[in-house]
Amino acid sequence: MPEPSPNASNVIPLRSDEEGAPVVPAAPDVVAGSGFERRLAGGLAFLRRRITGDYAVDDFGYDADLTDHVLLPPLRPLYDKWFRVETRGLDNIPDTGGALIVANHSGTIPVDALMTILAVHDHHPAQRTLRLLGADLVFQLPVVAPVARKSGQTLACNADAERLLNNDELVGVFPEGFKGIGKPFSERYKLQRFGRGGFVSAALRTGKPIIPVSIVGAEEIYPILGNSKTLARLLGLPYVPITPTFPLLGLLGAVPLPSKWIIEFGEPIETAHLGGVAAAEDPMLVFNLTDQVRETIQSTLYTLLMQRRSVFF
């Protein structure tokens, strides 16, 4: 790390809690001037850090500096104004320590994943970072792969899930995968098969609680009316959706419908007392626990749907 240069001493760092070694140390109390000037100074400091490579990424490639200042801000209007996301039970997420968030998956493209990240990051008192486990495809696609890693996601495999949980991270998984996100509109809010229960064995091995999460609203953002199987095969994608607006309206079809969202974080299901690695080797226990999580999410979904007045309000 180069020594702080003297002429950089009146530069204010954007974040005082920055990890790694900041080049320019400055106490927050020296900041005077208007809000605009502070923001300008912060923005310039951010640019300097990006240009000189002076930021820290963790072993998984998570770049907190970039995520907080570039990747998350454009999602906030979508969260607050467009989907008007309402969160419930955020206090079920512990302030510290590892936990596994398991949620239903829907919406053609994983907007629900982004909104859940934002819900936990902005509205949980400890401002926790959700580390999602993504499908293989995510890490094969150019542009998508590095953005996913930089925003804290990693490949859905047991090695990574257990490593994150052991590091006391908050890990999120959508066990339905493409079956959930790409299902036709007629099957909305019907949970698909929950993978092979890999997420349960990861929680059992590490003894971390499982938090079932039910997301209502994401099903209606891009209703899938049909699937162009030939095109999907050609492009090597799991599905190519046909929605009321796509491909009919072209790029306009990428605008999601403004449904009203509710994200409910359920009571944690403790796994620490179940017997650790030995329990993870018991397929019957894993199946039962998987079913328990799935049933909890499904019944919460039905309850939330009953309470919802309309799709859009």
Added chain:
Amino acid sequence: MKPRVVLVTGVSRYLGTRLASTLASDPSIERVIGVDTVQPRPESLPTLGRTEFVRADIRNPLIAKVIAQAEVDTVVHMNVIATPLGAGGRTAMKEINVIGTMQLLAACQKAPSMRKLVVKSTTAVYGSSPRDPALFTEDSEPRALPKSGYAKDAVEVEGYVRGFGRRRPDVTLSLLRFTNFIGPVIETPLTRYLSLPVVPTVLGFDPRIQLCHEDDGIEVLRRCTLADHPGIYNVGGAGVLLLSQAIRRVGRPSFPVPAPAVSLVAGTFRRAGLVDFSPEQMRYLEHGRVADVTRLTKELGWGPRPTAEAMQTFVERSPRILNPETVAAAETRLLKLLTKEPVRA
């Protein structure tokens, strides 16, 4: 058990010379014998000290005679080479790597004096694919076995080394999988790549890279030669850098090349003699590779310095096109210009 007579293969190349001179300066070792096909560089001769040099090709049986006559008890095999340019083409490289290792191990197996074998391998044996776990442990199975070049050679070499371990269970076997080397002096395809005036990258990909400082690499080899650390170990600095971040730290512009054009650009660079990147290294530029080094750190009670620190030693050696000081100064000037009054109270 302390070694008495140590044989180092690949002694004429940078790391081999470094290790031989380190071992030669240790009075507890009776003899250090260096083997290579070419003479050590004249400038490295003084540092080699009392190392005895044997010009021998490990591909021919002469090596067996050397091991038997000198009663070698410890062999450090560092002759698995990464670049075809240095070896005189891919065929010669493969000969040296695979056939050379087979000959060397055959000689070791026949030598009753053998007590220890230390092999310098590479984390490239894990391959590089989008389906890899974030960190490879020593027991990880590669998702996609390397199909070409250095990495494939290393996989084959490791296979023969394991076979040797089965046949001579009395020999302590340390298999060290090194990450990419970096540091103030060493020349590798990666250091040459990061020294290009404009660094080509693969468009839409930004791999995580992990680095091992040259001094720390030598230290690990030295420790494994002097004391017994049987097993397979990943060797490298903890932590990662993104490739884009590493390029920014050396103050160079990067030039993203679309994936279909990558092999064309790589071929041009190879023919121009700028950087010798093989296809499996191109995959590395897309997906990267990071190894878990906790097993080594636990075993030795010491670990190589973190990736970011190792990188810094390289940054200091390379002339930067864009200095952090320049950027900071520009930032200050811009801030003054835009806010009129100083922001500081």
